[in-house]
Amino acid sequence: TDRRVSERASLDKRDLRRSFLDNLLYVQGKFPKLANNADYYLALAHTVRDRLMQRWISTASAYTSQASRTVCYLSAEFLMGPHLGNNLINLGIYDETAKMVAELGLDLEDLLYQEEEPGLGNGGLGRLAACFIDSLATLEVPALGYGIRYEYGIFHQTLVDGWQAEKTDKWLRYGNPWEIARPEWTVEIRFGGHTEQYVDEQQRLRVRWLPARVVLGVPHDTPILGYHVNTANTLRLWKAEAAESFDFGQFNRGDYAGAVTQKIVSENLSKVLYPNDEQEAGKELRLQQQYFFVSASLQDMLRILKIQGVPVENFHEKFAVQLNDTHPAIGVAELMRLLVDEHLLVWDTAWDITCKSFGYTNHTLMPEALERWSLPLFQRVLPRHLEIIYEINARFLDQVRLRFFGDEQRLARMSLIDEHGPRYVRMANLACAGSHAINGVADLHTELLKQDVLKDFYELWPEKFSNKTNGVTPRRWIVLANPRLTALISETLGEGWIKDLGQLRGLERHVENADFRARWAKVKRDNKADLAAHITRRLGISINPDSIFDVQVKRIHEYKRQHLAALHIIALYLRIKANPNIDLTPRTFIFGGKAAPGYFMAKLMIKLITAIGDVVNVDPAVRDRLKVVFMPNFSVTNGQRIYPAADLSEQISTAGKEASGTGNMKFQMNGALTIGTMDGANIEIQQEVGAENFFQFGLSTPEVYALGASGYRPMEYYQRSDALREVIDLIASGFFSRGDASLFKPLVDNLLYHDPYFLLADFDSYVACQDEVASVYRDADRWTRMAILNSARSGKFSSDRTILQYCDEIWGAKSVPIRLLT
Numbered sequence: 001t002d003r004r005v006s007e008r009a010s011l012d013k014r015d016l017r018r019s020f021l022d023n024l025l026y027v028q029g030k031f032p033k034l035a036n037n038a039d040y041y042l043a044l045a046h047t048v049r050d051r052l053m054q055r056w057i058s059t060a061s062a063y064t065s066q067a068s069r070t071v072c073y074l075s076a077e078f079l080m081g082p083h084l085g086n087n088l089i090n091l092g093i094y095d096e097t098a099k100m101v102a103e104l105g106l107d108l109e110d111l112l113y114q115e116e117e118p119g120l121g122n123g124g125l126g127r128l129a130a131c132f133i134d135s136l137a138t139l140e141v142p143a144l145g146y147g148i149r150y151e152y153g154i155f156h157q158t159l160v161d162g163w164q165a166e167k168t169d170k171w172l173r174y175g176n177p178w179e180i181a182r183p184e185w186t187v188e189i190r191f192g193g194h195t196e197q198y199v200d201e202q203q204r205l206r207v208r209w210l211p212a213r214v215v216l217g218v219p220h221d222t223p224i225l226g227y228h229v230n231t232a233n234t235l236r237l238w239k240a241e242a243a244e245s246f247d248f249g250q251f252n253r254g255d256y257a258g259a260v261t262q263k264i265v266s267e268n269l270s271k272v273l274y275p276n277d278e279q280e281a282g283k284e285l286r287l288q289q290q291y292f293f294v295s296a297s298l299q300d301m302l303r304i305l306k307i308q309g310v311p312v313e314n315f316h317e318k319f320a321v322q323l324n325d326t327h328p329a330i331g332v333a334e335l336m337r338l339l340v341d342e343h344l345l346v347w348d349t350a351w352d353i354t355c356k357s358f359g360y361t362n363h364t365l366m367p368e369a370l371e372r373w374s375l376p377l378f379q380r381v382l383p384r385h386l387e388i389i390y391e392i393n394a395r396f397l398d399q400v401r402l403r404f405f406g407d408e409q410r411l412a413r414m415s416l417i418d419e420h421g422p423r424y425v426r427m428a429n430l431a432c433a434g435s436h437a438i439n440g441v442a443d444l445h446t447e448l449l450k451q452d453v454l455k456d457f458y459e460l461w462p463e464k465f466s467n468k469t470n471g472v473t474p475r476r477w478i479v480l481a482n483p484r485l486t487a488l489i490s491e492t493l494g495e496g497w498i499k500d501l502g503q504l505r506g507l508e509r510h511v512e513n514a515d516f517r518a519r520w521a522k523v524k525r526d527n528k529a530d531l532a533a534h535i536t537r538r539l540g541i542s543i544n545p546d547s548i549f550d551v552q553v554k555r556i557h558e559y560k561r562q563h564l565a566a567l568h569i570i571a572l573y574l575r576i577k578a579n580p581n582i583d584l585t586p587r588t589f590i591f592g593g594k595a596a597p598g599y600f601m602a603k604l605m606i607k608l609i610t611a612i613g614d615v616v617n618v619d620p621a622v623r624d625r626l627k628v629v630f631m632p633n634f635s636v637t638n639g640q641r642i643y644p645a646a647d648l649s650e651q652i653s654t655a656g657k658e659a660s661g662t663g664n665m666k667f668q669m670n671g672a673l674t675i676g677t678m679d680g681a682n683i684e685i686q687q688e689v690g691a692e693n694f695f696q697f698g699l700s701t702p703e704v705y706a707l708g709a710s711g712y713r714p715m716e717y718y719q720r721s722d723a724l725r726e727v728i729d730l731i732a733s734g735f736f737s738r739g740d741a742s743l744f745k746p747l748v749d750n751l752l753y754h755d756p757y758f759l760l761a762d763f764d765s766y767v768a769c770q771d772e773v774a775s776v777y778r779d780a781d782r783w784t785r786m787a788i789l790n791s792a793r794s795g796k797f798s799s800d801r802t803i804l805q806y807c808d809e810i811w812g813a814k815s816v817p818i819r820l821l822t
């Protein structure tokens with residue numbers, strides 16, 4: 001048996017092949033003649049999984065025996081993307097495996113595309129969590145990601161007549177080879193009911209929570225392997241199940257249907273990811289989801305503490321618990337409940353432990369995204385937590401009262417309870433009060449938090465605030481997504497850059513080397529040809545790979561201003577119509593992104609883009625100088641095809657609205673130039689690459705604020721700019737909607753009479769900047785130099801850098817190298 005174990009862990013090509021065929025037989029129950037690509041994918045996934053096990057076990061064993069601090073990243077979303085390719089890269093067997101399957105007549109890429117990606121997130125926040133756990137493992141930091149195992153991830157987007165349509169994401173349909181259920185570590189999570197006071201044996205007054213129902217949380221673990229290290233950390237996602245013992249009463253009374261209904265209600269908890277981002281919905285099930293995974297995770301930490309024989313008083317020494325936005329902020333009240341009600345600690349000790357454990361990351365400046373729960377709803381779901389929040393609030397406001405004597409308005413603003421009108425629990429205030437560290441996700445964002453959204457908290461506790469500019473993992477976003485660029489960079493610099501992205505600076509020395517530039521340009525050209533072929537295959541649109549690939553992929557939002565890009569396309573179209581022989585640099589506009597299903601304006605923005613494409617792509621007068629493509633179902637998988645093929649990265653949010661952006665970094669690493677506003681991390685990208693290598697336009701944040709304060713009248717911009725007026729008039733006329741002038745009226749009227757995101761104010765500046773882009777692109781060599789410098793100077797935006805800062809400045813966590821157990 002020893003030999004079997006080592007063979008199943010061996011990275012040798014012959015053993016890989018033997019395991020692969022073995023798994024096809026013993027896991028899939030197929031022989032090669034009958035097997036399809038889905039079978040081969042699963043056989044390969046199991047082959048790779050076998051090779052993770054030894055690392056995973058060795059890691060778990062090392063963490064159990066050592067007293068090192070563990071990072072617990074609490075996030076309602078983990079947008080992981082497919083695991084197989086990433087694990088092959090991190091194990092260092094990608095090329096070997098490609099050869100091995102090729103010898104069997106298979107194409108590794110085809111097998112990789114069989115994997116249904118776990119889309120357990122909406123966008124930036126969920127993908128950031130995924131990049132962070134990759135970096136934590138690569139940096140060998142003990143860490144657990146805690147979240148929800150949604151049965152349905154983010155919906156699958158299709159286009160029907162140019163409108164978004166949603167389909168459920170049945171990602172678990174064919175099973176999930178990457179997870180292992182751990183039913184032995186199931187926990188109970190309580191909901192509803194009421195509380196009562198009692199006196200314990202020591203004559204102390206205590207509170208007992210008598211819940212109305214109990215749901216089980218069953219952990220499902222996925223190994224997260226670091227790059228070329230033995231560390232395999234764990235992503236632990238909770239699945240909700242019915243507590244059997246609870247329906248038995250009903251069952252025995254003959255209420256079979258009632259018992260089954262109870263089961264369904266319980267299992268609904270982890271059924272579906274809410275597809276809204278940046279727009280608070282206040283749904284009861286969502287609060288239940290949040291409490292469900294947070295309570296399960298904190299109970300799990302207490303279990304681990306107990307195994308290790310660490311007293312609960314030392315909780316904060318063992319764990320650094322990070323709140324990914326306010327979605328898990330109920331954890332502050334839950335840890336207090338666990339420590340005070342269940343572990344019988346005195347309040348002050350429990351509060352000290354809680355504050356030392358939690359850190360809070362804010363991801364938004366948009367008021368409509370700040371989570372709050374109506375008091376009656378909160379009371380109904382979490383009666384004990386409401387009492388605890390009242391107690392936290394009373395003590396907290398006492399502190400504020402002393403510091404800011406007589407400032408009643410400040411008290412009202414800082415209170416954990418919003419009492420203007422109907423009352424709400426404010427989750428950001430709870431997160432701030434219960435955390436020792438509060439951070440934003442880019443320099444500008446953190447400054448705006450301090451000056452605006454969290455100003456009162458900053459004035460009370462300036463020392464708690466810091467910035468942690470976001471980053472993304474170069475393993476997935478360069479090595480896996482862009483093998484051509486990876487080969488070129490590694491031939492030029494060696495492979496050190498993959499773990500130390502600052503080394504990309506070494507490319508600067510090659511900018512003046514014409515041969516290097518030619519190779520660089522060829523990589524981009526080949527990537528563009530691949531994407532063009534993909535688009536033609538899937539959408540039937542022919543694409544010129546020598547045109548500028550001008551790309552905007554991200555969630556659809558008014559503040560992200562995809563419709564500003566749409567206005568620019570129409571302006572170019574109008575130039576062609578006015579002057580058919582105009583010498584225009586050919587462009588392919590590529591859009592992708594999902595709209596929240598209930599967000600009418602975002603869905604109308606998608607329709608506008610597809611409607612423009614329907615006209616421009618077929619008008620013979622355009623002569624292929626413009627193409628507009630909306631790629632359906634933007635996802636991690638599709639992103640991996642798109643970023644490597646982009647020339648121009650559109651980062652055009654209204655200044656002061658995008659907390660950071662992370663797509664901007666993925667484009668930059670892959671050698672795209674950015675056209676962007678001075679918003680989020682764009683500012684830091686420009687600082688790194690230099691203003692001469694960045695296309696900047698638009699109002700700055702102070703200018704946006706000033707214009708808003710002075711009474712912005714978008715109509716004046718419409719009247720003043722001929723180009724803008726013609727564009728708006730053409731949409732309003734029904735030209736893009738087969739004469740139906742009413743279709744885009746809500747969008748047009750919103751721009752003319754409100755324009756809350758200042759599109760019209762930024763239009764002229766955007767178009768002028770785009771003209772500059774077109775003229776620079778004509779000098780291919782100049783463009784390539786700029787592209788190389790963009791990649792060369794992207795080192796700052798590795799999530800490894802971000803995570804090292806969190807470790808040093810917030811978590812106090814250190815790397816623990818893992819020795820393989822044999």
Ligand code: 26Y
Nearest residue numbers: 124125277278279363441658659660661662
């Ligand atoms: C409350 C609920 C409706 C909600 C659900 C998801 C609210 C917000 C979200 C997601 C927010 C999000 O993805 N924010 C993005 O986080 C990125 C990572 O920090 C930033 O780069 C990006 O600017 C920000 O919009």
